[in-house]
Amino acid sequence: MQARLLLEDGTLFTGLSFGAETEMAGEVVFNTGITGYQEVLSDPSYCGQIITMTYPLIGNYGITRDDFESIHPFIHGFVVRRHEPVPSNWRAQYSLGQLLKEHGIPGISDIDTRMLTRKLRHYGTMRGLLTTGNEKLEELQERLAATSQMRDQVARTSTKNLFFSPGNGARIVLVDFGSKNGILRELTKRGCDVVVVPHNTTADEIRRLAPDGIQLSNGPGDPKDVPHAIAMIKELLGEYPIFGICLGHQLFALACGADTTKLKFGHRGGNHPVKELATNRCYITSQNHSYTVLESSISDTKLEVTHINNNDKTIEGLKHKQYPAFSVQYHPEAAPGPHDSSYLFDKFLDMIADYKANNPQKPRQVLLSETLKGELQYAQK
Numbered sequence: 001m002q003a004r005l006l007l008e009d010g011t012l013f014t015g016l017s018f019g020a021e022t023e024m025a026g027e028v029v030f031n032t033g034i035t036g037y038q039e040v041l042s043d044p045s046y047c048g049q050i051i052t053m054t055y056p057l058i059g060n061y062g063i064t065r066d067d068f069e070s071i072h073p074f075i076h077g078f079v080v081r082r083h084e085p086v087p088s089n090w091r092a093q094y095s096l097g098q099l100l101k102e103h104g105i106p107g108i109s110d111i112d113t114r115m116l117t118r119k120l121r122h123y124g125t126m127r128g129l130l131t132t133g134n135e136k137l138e139e140l141q142e143r144l145a146a147t148s149q150m151r152d153q154v155a156r157t158s159t160k161n162l163f164f165s166p167g168n169g170a171r172i173v174l175v176d177f178g179s180k181n182g183i184l185r186e187l188t189k190r191g192c193d194v195v196v197v198p199h200n201t202t203a204d205e206i207r208r209l210a211p212d213g214i215q216l217s218n219g220p221g222d223p224k225d226v227p228h229a230i231a232m233i234k235e236l237l238g239e240y241p242i243f244g245i246c247l248g249h250q251l252f253a254l255a256c257g258a259d260t261t262k263l264k265f266g267h268r269g270g271n272h273p274v275k276e277l278a279t280n281r282c283y284i285t286s287q288n289h290s291y292t293v294l295e296s297s298i299s300d301t302k303l304e305v306t307h308i309n310n311n312d313k314t315i316e317g318l319k320h321k322q323y324p325a326f327s328v329q330y331h332p333e334a335a336p337g338p339h340d341s342s343y344l345f346d347k348f349l350d351m352i353a354d355y356k357a358n359n360p361q362k363p364r365q366v367l368l369s370e371t372l373k374g375e376l377q378y379a380q381k
């Protein structure tokens with residue numbers, strides 16, 4: 001069956017359908033990973049986007065129950081040069097095409113993904129319409145023009161209810177903006193007592209959970225679309241150690257008074273070189289983001305740049321000069337990609353231990369807000 005991908009600039013790609021028979025619109029982006037397509041398409045940060053894989057052979061090792069980064073994909077389409085319908089791997093349970101069909105997501109193969117990627121690199125990411133229908137081109141153009149930028153991605157991808165992942169270690173409140181499972185996996189692996197909370201959890205609600213530290217997850221869309229989270233972070237800054245990842249990094253920066261902007265075509269893949277400024281050491285990192293923290297906005301804040309991207313020199317890591325809080329634009333939880341940066345979770349736990357050791361005089365009540373203090377006094381009577 002035929003599938004077509006129409007770009008905002010009028011370019012039409014005609015190929016073969018290998019996903020659901022449907023039509024979806026979204027921002028067309030590209031990922032340069034050679035493997036890891038299952039983790040990529042189930043990463044909630046891609047919510048509403050149509051992903052093009054630049055590696056030409058996709059689907060070869062199928063889909064397995066253990067490699068999902070979220071329970072169902074939020075993407076609006078998958079674009080590959082060649083899709084392999086019969087996976088060959090002992091872990092494979094079904095094919096990539098079957099997964100897309102099951103979730104009502106269209107897929108297109110047998111198009112020139114190199115040309116598409118060069119276009120996106122040259123002109124920047126564009127909106128696109130991926131369809132298996134056979135309407136006239138003008139109709140597709142009209143429908144694409146009528147679509148608008150999605151703004152509520154975080155509300156779509158965040159957990160609706162708080163849930164626990166108990167452990168004997170530090171109590172971490174993981175604020176879920178559309179978190180990859182990898183973050184929870186890394187925290188539980190280290191024995192953390194994790195409470196995963198929805199994106200709109202307030203500072204007071206977080207205080208009630210008596211965390212030792214706060215983990216801000218990755219997530220889709222523009223960080224400025226989540227003002228309530230920026231306010232929550234601003235309020236808790238300095239009160240608890242904070243570690244932000246990707247969208248969490250951008251929200252942390254905004255809460256500290258910095259600004260963010262959209263990149264021309266973003267960073268998506270498993271081989272982005274990042275330099276740690278303190279050591280001059282280079283890490284190969286896993287990335288997926290469109291937005292970045294503006295360098296010119298840092299000087300008026302109490303933030304210090306800790307990492308930069310070696311390709312385009314954009315900010316990749318920040319730390320607060322006064323409070324125990326830091327963040328990275330890339331993915332220390334990998335999945336997919338290199339595990340070189342997983343030490344950052346250890347660093348976070350060390351920061352929590354130091355903070356506890358250096359603040360023994362701070363009983364929990366002192367840290368509570370006025371409203372909670374009132375409740376506590378009432379409870380203690």
Ligand SMILES: NC(=O)CC[C@H](N)C(=O)O
Nearest residue numbers: 218219221246247290291
């Ligand atoms: N992976 C992420 O958390 C992405 C952050 C943000 N949505 C961006 O595109 O820049």
